[in-house]
Amino acid sequence: MNEVWQKATDRIRETLGQVSYETWIQPLNFVELRERTATIEAPNRFFCEWVGDRYHEVLRDSLSAEAGEPIVVKLTFDAEALPTRARVDAPVKPAPAPSRPAPAAGGDLHPGLPPRYVFNEFVVGASNQFAHAAARAVAHQPGDKYNPLFIYGGVGLGKTHLATAIGHHIWATGNGRCKVLFMPAEVFMNELINSIRRDRMGDFKEKFRRVDALILDDVQFLAGRERTQEEFFHTFNSLHSERHQIVLTSDKTPKEINGLEDRLRNRFESGLIADIAPPDLETRVAIIQKKAALENLPLPAEAALYIAQNVSANVRELEGCLTRIAALASIDKSPITTDFARMALRDLIRTHEPKPDIETIQKIVADFFHIRLLDLKSKKRTQHIAFCRQVAMYLCRKLTESSFPAIGESFGRDHSTVIHAHNLIARRIANDSAFRFSIDKIERELKTTQANAA
């Protein structure tokens, strides 16, 4: 990597802080620095525009400072990464920054949508920052650029919340005149079946094709439903050609939805795809605190931390735990202390994802990559084994509370090797969604193993 870029990004990390840095700067790919022009590649168009908007100056200034002369920053993206978009090699003109605030809770809300699911009540962290930014961009300029927006992620991670927030916002900015239709894919199918049965397909078509924004929740449900897919395909095309916004959510990427027709898959992939990952500890704490504040629940920071440390599956579960604690506290007329939280969650947490230890991680990783545990822990340096070892080190750091030196010891290495491995894998995860999926898969396997052992 170019030294100027390396130093400039170190500088940017300090300026922006770790979360923004990891989300927006780390995934950038430095291409070259020639004739005072630094060419930097972003993973996709949305990313490119967002970075151009927000971080262009920071990039320019840090690069110029490190190079000792004024540097022009040229941001590009690989158009091949997103089908159906024109290739862009020229510097991308930054889009105007979305600046209008989200509608205030209780104020401009779509009457048919849950009032809690607004941007204001969504806590942003590294795991969902990209999807949140994408959703806001779409809410501010519906039908304009990222159409469709496809949000995917595991259960209870905020897909429906974000998609609904878009609906509220579009409705509010249109002063209630915009037709926003939010619908679970399953309901779409049921309505279709009823319309066919009652011979009212004309009405059905009319209803969907008249909307300004259509949000279809959980589209993975369309898998294998050929007739519904066919109808949705036409609805999609008709809305899209009129530049009406389409928002889709799913627990899988379009590629992973088996039983989805190729032509629909292509449509789903033709706009912007944004994922939501499980929240990290800091974000979980922030979510609990936000929910407690919204409920006027006095919750000491220590108790919030306790909950966040012990409940990590998804946000819905976090909410459930908080509700349970609040209910028990009100029955007992007791203040919520950490001890109280521990007592209230006792049964839930005992069965709840015990932390794997280093040996278990080593074993599962070795199994996953089909290498011998002995080799994983050996000094062997063949590329594949070294890579598996790095993955194992990364997961040990992420999932156990062990220090770098302690992890190093269990691999017969020193702590700097572990730090290096950790950074390498973290970077690759940020850059490569297929790789991130493999890592997720290993983590899920670990969870299952733990759950079965407990």
Ligand code: ADP
């Ligand atoms: P999904 O559709 O991905 O299964 P939901 O959108 O229904 O998940 O979210 C589950 C619950 O968690 C909802 O009550 C939602 O408000 C809450 N939630 C999820 N992510 C966040 C977040 N980042 N900040 C605040 N609340 C969240």
Ligand code: MG
């Ligand atoms: Mg949902």
